[in-house]
Amino acid sequence: MTKKVLIIAANGRISRLIEQRLLSESKFDDVELTLFLRDKSNLNSLKDNSRVTVIEGSLDKLDDVKNAVANQDLVFVGVVDHTEDNKQTKNVVEAMQQNQVGRVIYTNVLGIYDEVPGEFGRWNKAQIGRGLSSALRSDEILKTSGLDYTTLRLPWLNDREINYEITHADETYLGVSGSRKSIADVVLKIIDNPEFLNHDSVGIADANTQAEVRPVY
Structure with a gap:
């Protein structure tokens, strides 16, 4: 059965890692990707892939988001909502509610x-x-949205290999830095099993960096 996944901010570095693995690993052969970004020419290398649809649009425009969300099974938002009115999170939630799409993964910060x-x-x-x-407001909007959500509280990022510990909303954050590959790995686990980390806000970092007082690159 085909699984339809929308990646918003599809040219981000974590998003690109997710896309690469989804399109190269056999366990994800049933995934069809819709990639949403401001300038689709940035993903010209994927435009001829039969499993990929590239859509140009803005997360700040509700109609653009609604168009992208339609008929999806899962939405990953690869950008943190620092807008003053949280318009971006609100647009994603409204678009998903109106299109009856239930599962969302939204990046945030530690x-x-x-x-x-x-x-x-x-x-x-x-x-x-x-x-x-x-x-914080972005996370709270997701919690009260009625959607099946996961908030990913990202550490300070580096380009090391996969190595991470997950902490939950009521736990002390473990580590200060972590790799983009680790974040992508968590997203892929959720795509593979949407019940994983459902209705949760999780920290993801390399526990070996716990004693550091500044980011580890």
Whole structure:
């Protein structure tokens, strides 16, 4: 049975890793991809793939999002909503509700619950600043949306190999940095099994970086 997956912000570095694995690993042969981004010429290398549809649009425009979401089974949003009014999260939720699409994975940042301890937690809060408030609201909108959601609270990212620990909303964040490949791996596990981490907000990081006071690249 075909599984239809929409990737919003499809030219992002994590999104590209997800796309590469979905199109190359045999366990995902049943996945058809819709890739949503502002400039579709950035994905010219995929335009002739029979399993890929590339759509140009803006996450800030509800009609664009509705058009992309129609007939999908799962939506991955590869950009954090730092908009002042959380228009982006609201557009995704409304588009999914109107199209009766239930499963969403939405990227966010570490620190929205003040769950990052110590010196690094203080530094992280200072770096993200007011962006933490909009990020927290994005998570809260998803929680009350009625959708099957997963919020991914991303660490400071690097290009290392897959190595991560998952923490949940009521747990202290473990680690300060993690790899883009690790984030992609979690998304792929959810695509493979949509019940994995359903109705959850999870931190993902390399536990070996727990003692660091600045990001590890």
